[in-house]
Amino acid sequence: MLRFLLNRLGQSVVLLLIVTVITFFLINLAPGGPASTMRMEASPEERQAMIEKLGLDQPIYVRYIDWITNAVQGDLGISFTSSEPVIQRIIERLPYTIELTVFTIIISVIIGILLGVLSAIKRGKAQDHMINFMSVIGLSVPAFWLGLMLILLFSITLGWLPSSGVGSRGADFDLWGWVSHLILPVLILTTTVLPNIVRFTRSSMLEVISQNYIRTVRAKGAKESIVLYVHALRNALIPVVTIIGVLIPRLLSGAVITEAIFGWTGIGTLIIEAARGRDYPLVMGVTVMITIVVVVCNLFVDLVYSRIDPRVKNV
């Protein structure tokens, strides 16, 4: 177990290093580079001073080593647009995104597994076709458009739910205010991952049902419901754990759009602000931070998976 853990940990660190190299070089090798987007009104002398201060006159690999050395110590640089440390801006925003994604995962997993299993046991019947059809629609509707339409319906026409914001926090916290602000964003974000969970659960369930041990249970005369829910479902759900790991990057991508529609002040709106302001340190910091989140989640999913499926440990 320890060897497995160390092995996976090593792989994750390598993965993160490659991500930082890709992002760093992408940002710094572009024509003009970060220096070209600093304040336009700066005089050439000021500009030169700034370039030296930021170390932009150094060769790129030196800058990368500097950057990564600082990053490991928790210093991701200073944001161009707000002059605050990048790490501070990220830490302010991250909880909101985590809140949004955690609720989405819980809801999508519950609904996704239910629909996936239903679809598998009713294979080829109307329910299966219906669920499959809805899944493809869910994958095809642009989240931002669906968001607009839901705002139109629930916020403007019916007036039931707020159309934007995160609700009041801290001292004047009220439960309904919080929940009502969460409903639409979570709903939109759910549509971006739910179809994948449904499809994956369905195929996993179908795979298990076709195995020999299920045939044996049936041959022994067990009731169909026992075959399905006692013998098949437990094994079918094991691989579903892995899809959650795969879906986390997708979920975070979806969060960018969802946060933009609903003015949710999380990490998604932060990267949009950073991109619009061409705030390179912030863009770099957010991307690296979000990748760390993904890699840590994947590591966790792998560990859980190796605990519940003993076959994995030997690989």
Add this chain to the structure above:
Amino acid sequence: MEASTQSNVSSGVAVQSNKRKNSLLHRLRQNKVAYFSLWFLIVLHAVVFLGPFVWSMNPEELQDAGALASWSLQHPFGTDDLGRDVFARMLHGGRVTLLVGLAAMLFSLLIGTFVGACAGFFGKVVESVFMRITEAMMAIPNFFFVLVALTVLGTSPIMVIVVIALSSWMEIARVVYGETLRWKEYEFVEAANASGAKSIRILTKYIIPQIIPSIIVSGTLTIAAAILTESAISYLGLGIQPPTPTWGNMLQNSQQYIWTAPVLGILPGAAITIAVLAYNFLGDGLRDALDPRFVKK
């Protein structure tokens, strides 16, 4: 003797790929939704690409009818907030959106096939380097990468295509990688190897042609994803910039006019949804048609 018969059979499969394509179309025809999607997409592309020749109104020109005019014979979908013909903008916007989707797909197929085939075929260092990069790219949430890249590279249509392609080749690379590993074990590949064919030739003449069906499936699904990505970044104002219309950036201002001119918000969104839906149905249909487990006897 037995081995040579098997290799004859295998290379026979390669030679008869034309016949296989015919049967693929035949199998696709059994899936009504996918088959309908195929035809729908052909019609949609014809309308969008040929339409502007018939409906020759300039999508960027302000019309006499003024802003937010309702529908009329002259302007079937009315005019937008600046007084431009919505129908012309839908046609031209569709051209841009679908073209970006197609071009991004082709480019991402190129990258994905190159990375996957090289990693699978050459193994060793190439394999570990290419596949680690693929994994690293998969770990960066797609949309974050797109925003980073657009920040740096700018928002011209070409850059939007490049950036979408750079963010979406990984799935294809993994598929091609897996398939290459499988096909390179076949006898006809070994035979080509033994007869002294160069690696490049073996890859392009013997292995990649076998993988084309899987590549087509991935490509179809990639177009769907590319269209969604393009429209999302355009909606955020970080994609192709107005006045060039795309279905995505037409939605940018529509939110304000959702009461006075709901068409402005509903039309482009519905067009994106339908196009993406058709590509997804077609991709799923193709995958089922190619998967031997799903072939109906």
